[in-house]
Amino acid sequence: MIQLKNISKSFSSKKNEEVIALKDVSLEVKKGEIFGVIGYSGAGKSTLVRCVNLLEKPTSGEVFVNGENLSAMSSAKLRETRQKIGMIFQGFNLLKTATVFDNIAIPLKLTGVPKADISKRVTKYLDIVGLSEKHHVYPSQLSGGQKQRVAIARALSHEPEVLLSDEATSALDPETTHSILDLLLKINKEFGITILLITHEMHVIQKICDRVAVMENGEVVEQGAVIDLYSNPQHGTTKKFVNSLFPNDIPNEILEDLQKQGPIIDLTFIGTSTDKPALSMVSKKFNVHTNILSGNIIQLKDKPFGKLTAHIQGDKSETDKALAYLQNEGVQVNEVSKK
Structure with a gap:
């Protein structure tokens, strides 16, 4: 659905120095999936997502959406195509002097949607985002989460095939963030809209994304x-x-002391293996003692995922048997070495 081919983007600084924001980035987002791009501040995430609809024109490379090359389009054709690419922003971008209804209706009017259809669309999408009672209120009367829901309804009202999210939840509190992410999941599932989102928050990736690309210094370093x-x-x-x-x-110092008594291991549990008491069974089956040093279990979009760091104390012959048992139980085992 979205294909970025060798995208590079550079700017000129105030001192006329070249600033390279993107370096030869290639990505492919499949139809109907939620694809996340994560990176620290300055990684190039926002520039990348704005290149998808050519709000930022790449210095080199090509952008394809639904098989069409946006990079080669005329201005008129590009404006038409952008109507099928919705976008939501961190700052909501709502008109303060317009009601919720008008914040959605005005862009529709500007793109030539008939008046009768405008009213139907605004009503439909405000209902979808859970704001059916807010038609005539103003943005100043809304919470941050409600403002973002208006922005999402506005993006959906153009009935796009693709939805771009530029740090859409980073200005929200954790509870509101979860509700917005649930809404994006609902939109993706019910309408089949392909979503490309950028974030610096891991919990956003784990909750709703199917695939992810990691960025650093304008490059995709892993995906x-x-x-x-x-x-x-x-x-x-x-x-x-x-x-x-x-x-x-x-x-x-602690690693060295503990490793004299047996290996320290990182254990990764995926899916149904998180339900098995594999580590506790080790002490019963083999002549070893186990001690959990740290760990956590989280819920990814489709399955639970857990990691533990544990110390297995005992003779090498017994600890080797214990590690082999864990692997046979579907647990990924990696021995921890000194830093």
Whole structure:
């Protein structure tokens, strides 16, 4: 549905120095999926998502949406195509002097939607986002979450095939964020709209995304299914994001002391393996003692996912049997080494 081919983007600074925001980025977002792009501040995420609808024109590379090359379109054709690409922003971008109804209706009017259809669409999409009673109130009378729902209704009112989300939940409190993410899941499921979102928050990725790309310094350093990146991150930046959910910072002095008594291991549990008491069974089956040093279990979009750091104390022959048993039970096992 969305294909970015070798996208690069550079700007000129106030000192006329070249600032490279994107470097040869290629991504493909499949029809109907929710694809996340995550990175720290300055990674190039916002520039990337704005290149999809050419709010930012790439310095080089091509942008395809639903098989059409936006990079080669005339201005008139591009304006028409953008109507099928909705976008929501961190700052809501609502007209303060217009009612909720008019905030949605005015853009429809400007794009030539008939008056009778405008009223039907505004009513329909305000109902979908849960604001059917807010037609005639003003943005100043709404909470942050309600303002974002208006912005989502406005984007949906053009009945897009693609929805772009530029840090849409980062200005919201955790409870409101979860409700907005649930709304995006609902929209994706009921309307089949492809969603590309950018964020710096791991819980956004884990809750609703099917696949994810990790950015750093204008480049995509790793991408794939969410479950794969969580269970086996390769790049240092990806590891930092995952470790923020599963911290296991054990001082080297303690590592050395414990490792004299047996291995320290990272255990990854995916899906049904999170329900098995595999670690507790180890102590019963083998002549070892287990001690959990840190751990957490979270819910990804489709399945539970957990990581534990544990110390297995005992003779090498017994600890080897214990580790083999854990692996046979579907647990991913990696031995922790000194930093």
